[in-house]
Amino acid sequence: MSEFDLSPYWDGFTENGFAVVPDVLSAGDVAAARDTLWKAAEESRRRGDPTHVSTLDPNDRNVRVFDLIALDPLFGNLIQHPVADAFASKLLGDAYIVSNFTANIARPGSGAMWLHSDQAIVVPEPWLTPWSLNIIWCLSDVTAENGATRYVPGSHRFECAADLPPNMEDRLVPFDATAGSIIAMEGRVWHTSGANTTKDQDRPLLFGYYCKPFVRPQWNFSEALSTEQKASFSPVMKKRLGLERGANLGTV
Numbered sequence: 001m002s003e004f005d006l007s008p009y010w011d012g013f014t015e016n017g018f019a020v021v022p023d024v025l026s027a028g029d030v031a032a033a034r035d036t037l038w039k040a041a042e043e044s045r046r047r048g049d050p051t052h053v054s055t056l057d058p059n060d061r062n063v064r065v066f067d068l069i070a071l072d073p074l075f076g077n078l079i080q081h082p083v084a085d086a087f088a089s090k091l092l093g094d095a096y097i098v099s100n101f102t103a104n105i106a107r108p109g110s111g112a113m114w115l116h117s118d119q120a121i122v123v124p125e126p127w128l129t130p131w132s133l134n135i136i137w138c139l140s141d142v143t144a145e146n147g148a149t150r151y152v153p154g155s156h157r158f159e160c161a162a163d164l165p166p167n168m169e170d171r172l173v174p175f176d177a178t179a180g181s182i183i184a185m186e187g188r189v190w191h192t193s194g195a196n197t198t199k200d201q202d203r204p205l206l207f208g209y210y211c212k213p214f215v216r217p218q219w220n221f222s223e224a225l226s227t228e229q230k231a232s233f234s235p236v237m238k239k240r241l242g243l244e245r246g247a248n249l250g251t252v
């Protein structure tokens with residue numbers, strides 16, 4: 001488990017379902033990650049993975065990048081970052097796994113996607129305890145105007161679909177974070193992307209998604225990563241990425 005001290009954040013995280021940790025990345029790291037992300041988007045399209053997904057976003061002003069870990073080692077490092085590891089280990093236990101790592105760049109003119117919780121899209125109800133976690137890497141300031149992710153306060157306590165109030169959209173509140181922050185959001189928080197109403201500000205966010213080891217991961221890293229990429233990870237990370245033959249032996 002990572003040495004990162006969660007104590008200033010943990011009570012707020014459990015109470016609210018999320019915590020913002022500022023300055024996890026320096027300005028230089030943010031610039032490098034943003035640059036790498038744009039190159040990854042281009043490479044992704046070249047490989048035949050469209051960056052506009054009409055079932056997710058209302059128009060092509062959202063740029064989606066999947067398969068981040070296969071696209072650049074920078075993302076392979078971020079997914080095992082000590083701050084992410086600290087939240088994941090504490091919330092999900094040391095045997096947590098990586099489910100997915102993707103990006104959503106909300107460009108000016110982009111619109112909101114549909115409201116969901118990340119746990120609800122991988123596990124059927126009831127959602128009694130947190131089985132998943134999103135670590136959102138803010139590669140720009142995140143504001144209501146530039147399409148900040150918006151969440152329903154208290155929604156991590158909804159245990160089943162019948163608990164969802166009819167006016168969920170009216171309750172949405174935007175996250176507010178500076179470039180270089182992470183937003184750790186437990187899997188049961190209901191949320192959506194915002195609309196980017198600025199003229200000229202991109203809102204690039206990365207979403208590192210982690211689960212309990214018994215939850216089927218969204219991404220198949222055995223298929224996605226090359227032999228060299230797989231070999232570059234430590235034994236612990238190989239386990240977390242599901243690269244070992246005994247993927248789900250002795251984890252529960």
Ligand SMILES: O=C(O)CCC(=O)C(=O)O
Nearest residue numbers: 104148149192193194205
């Ligand atoms: O981009 C965002 O703000 C949210 C994206 C999201 O929740 C998703 O893609 O599942």
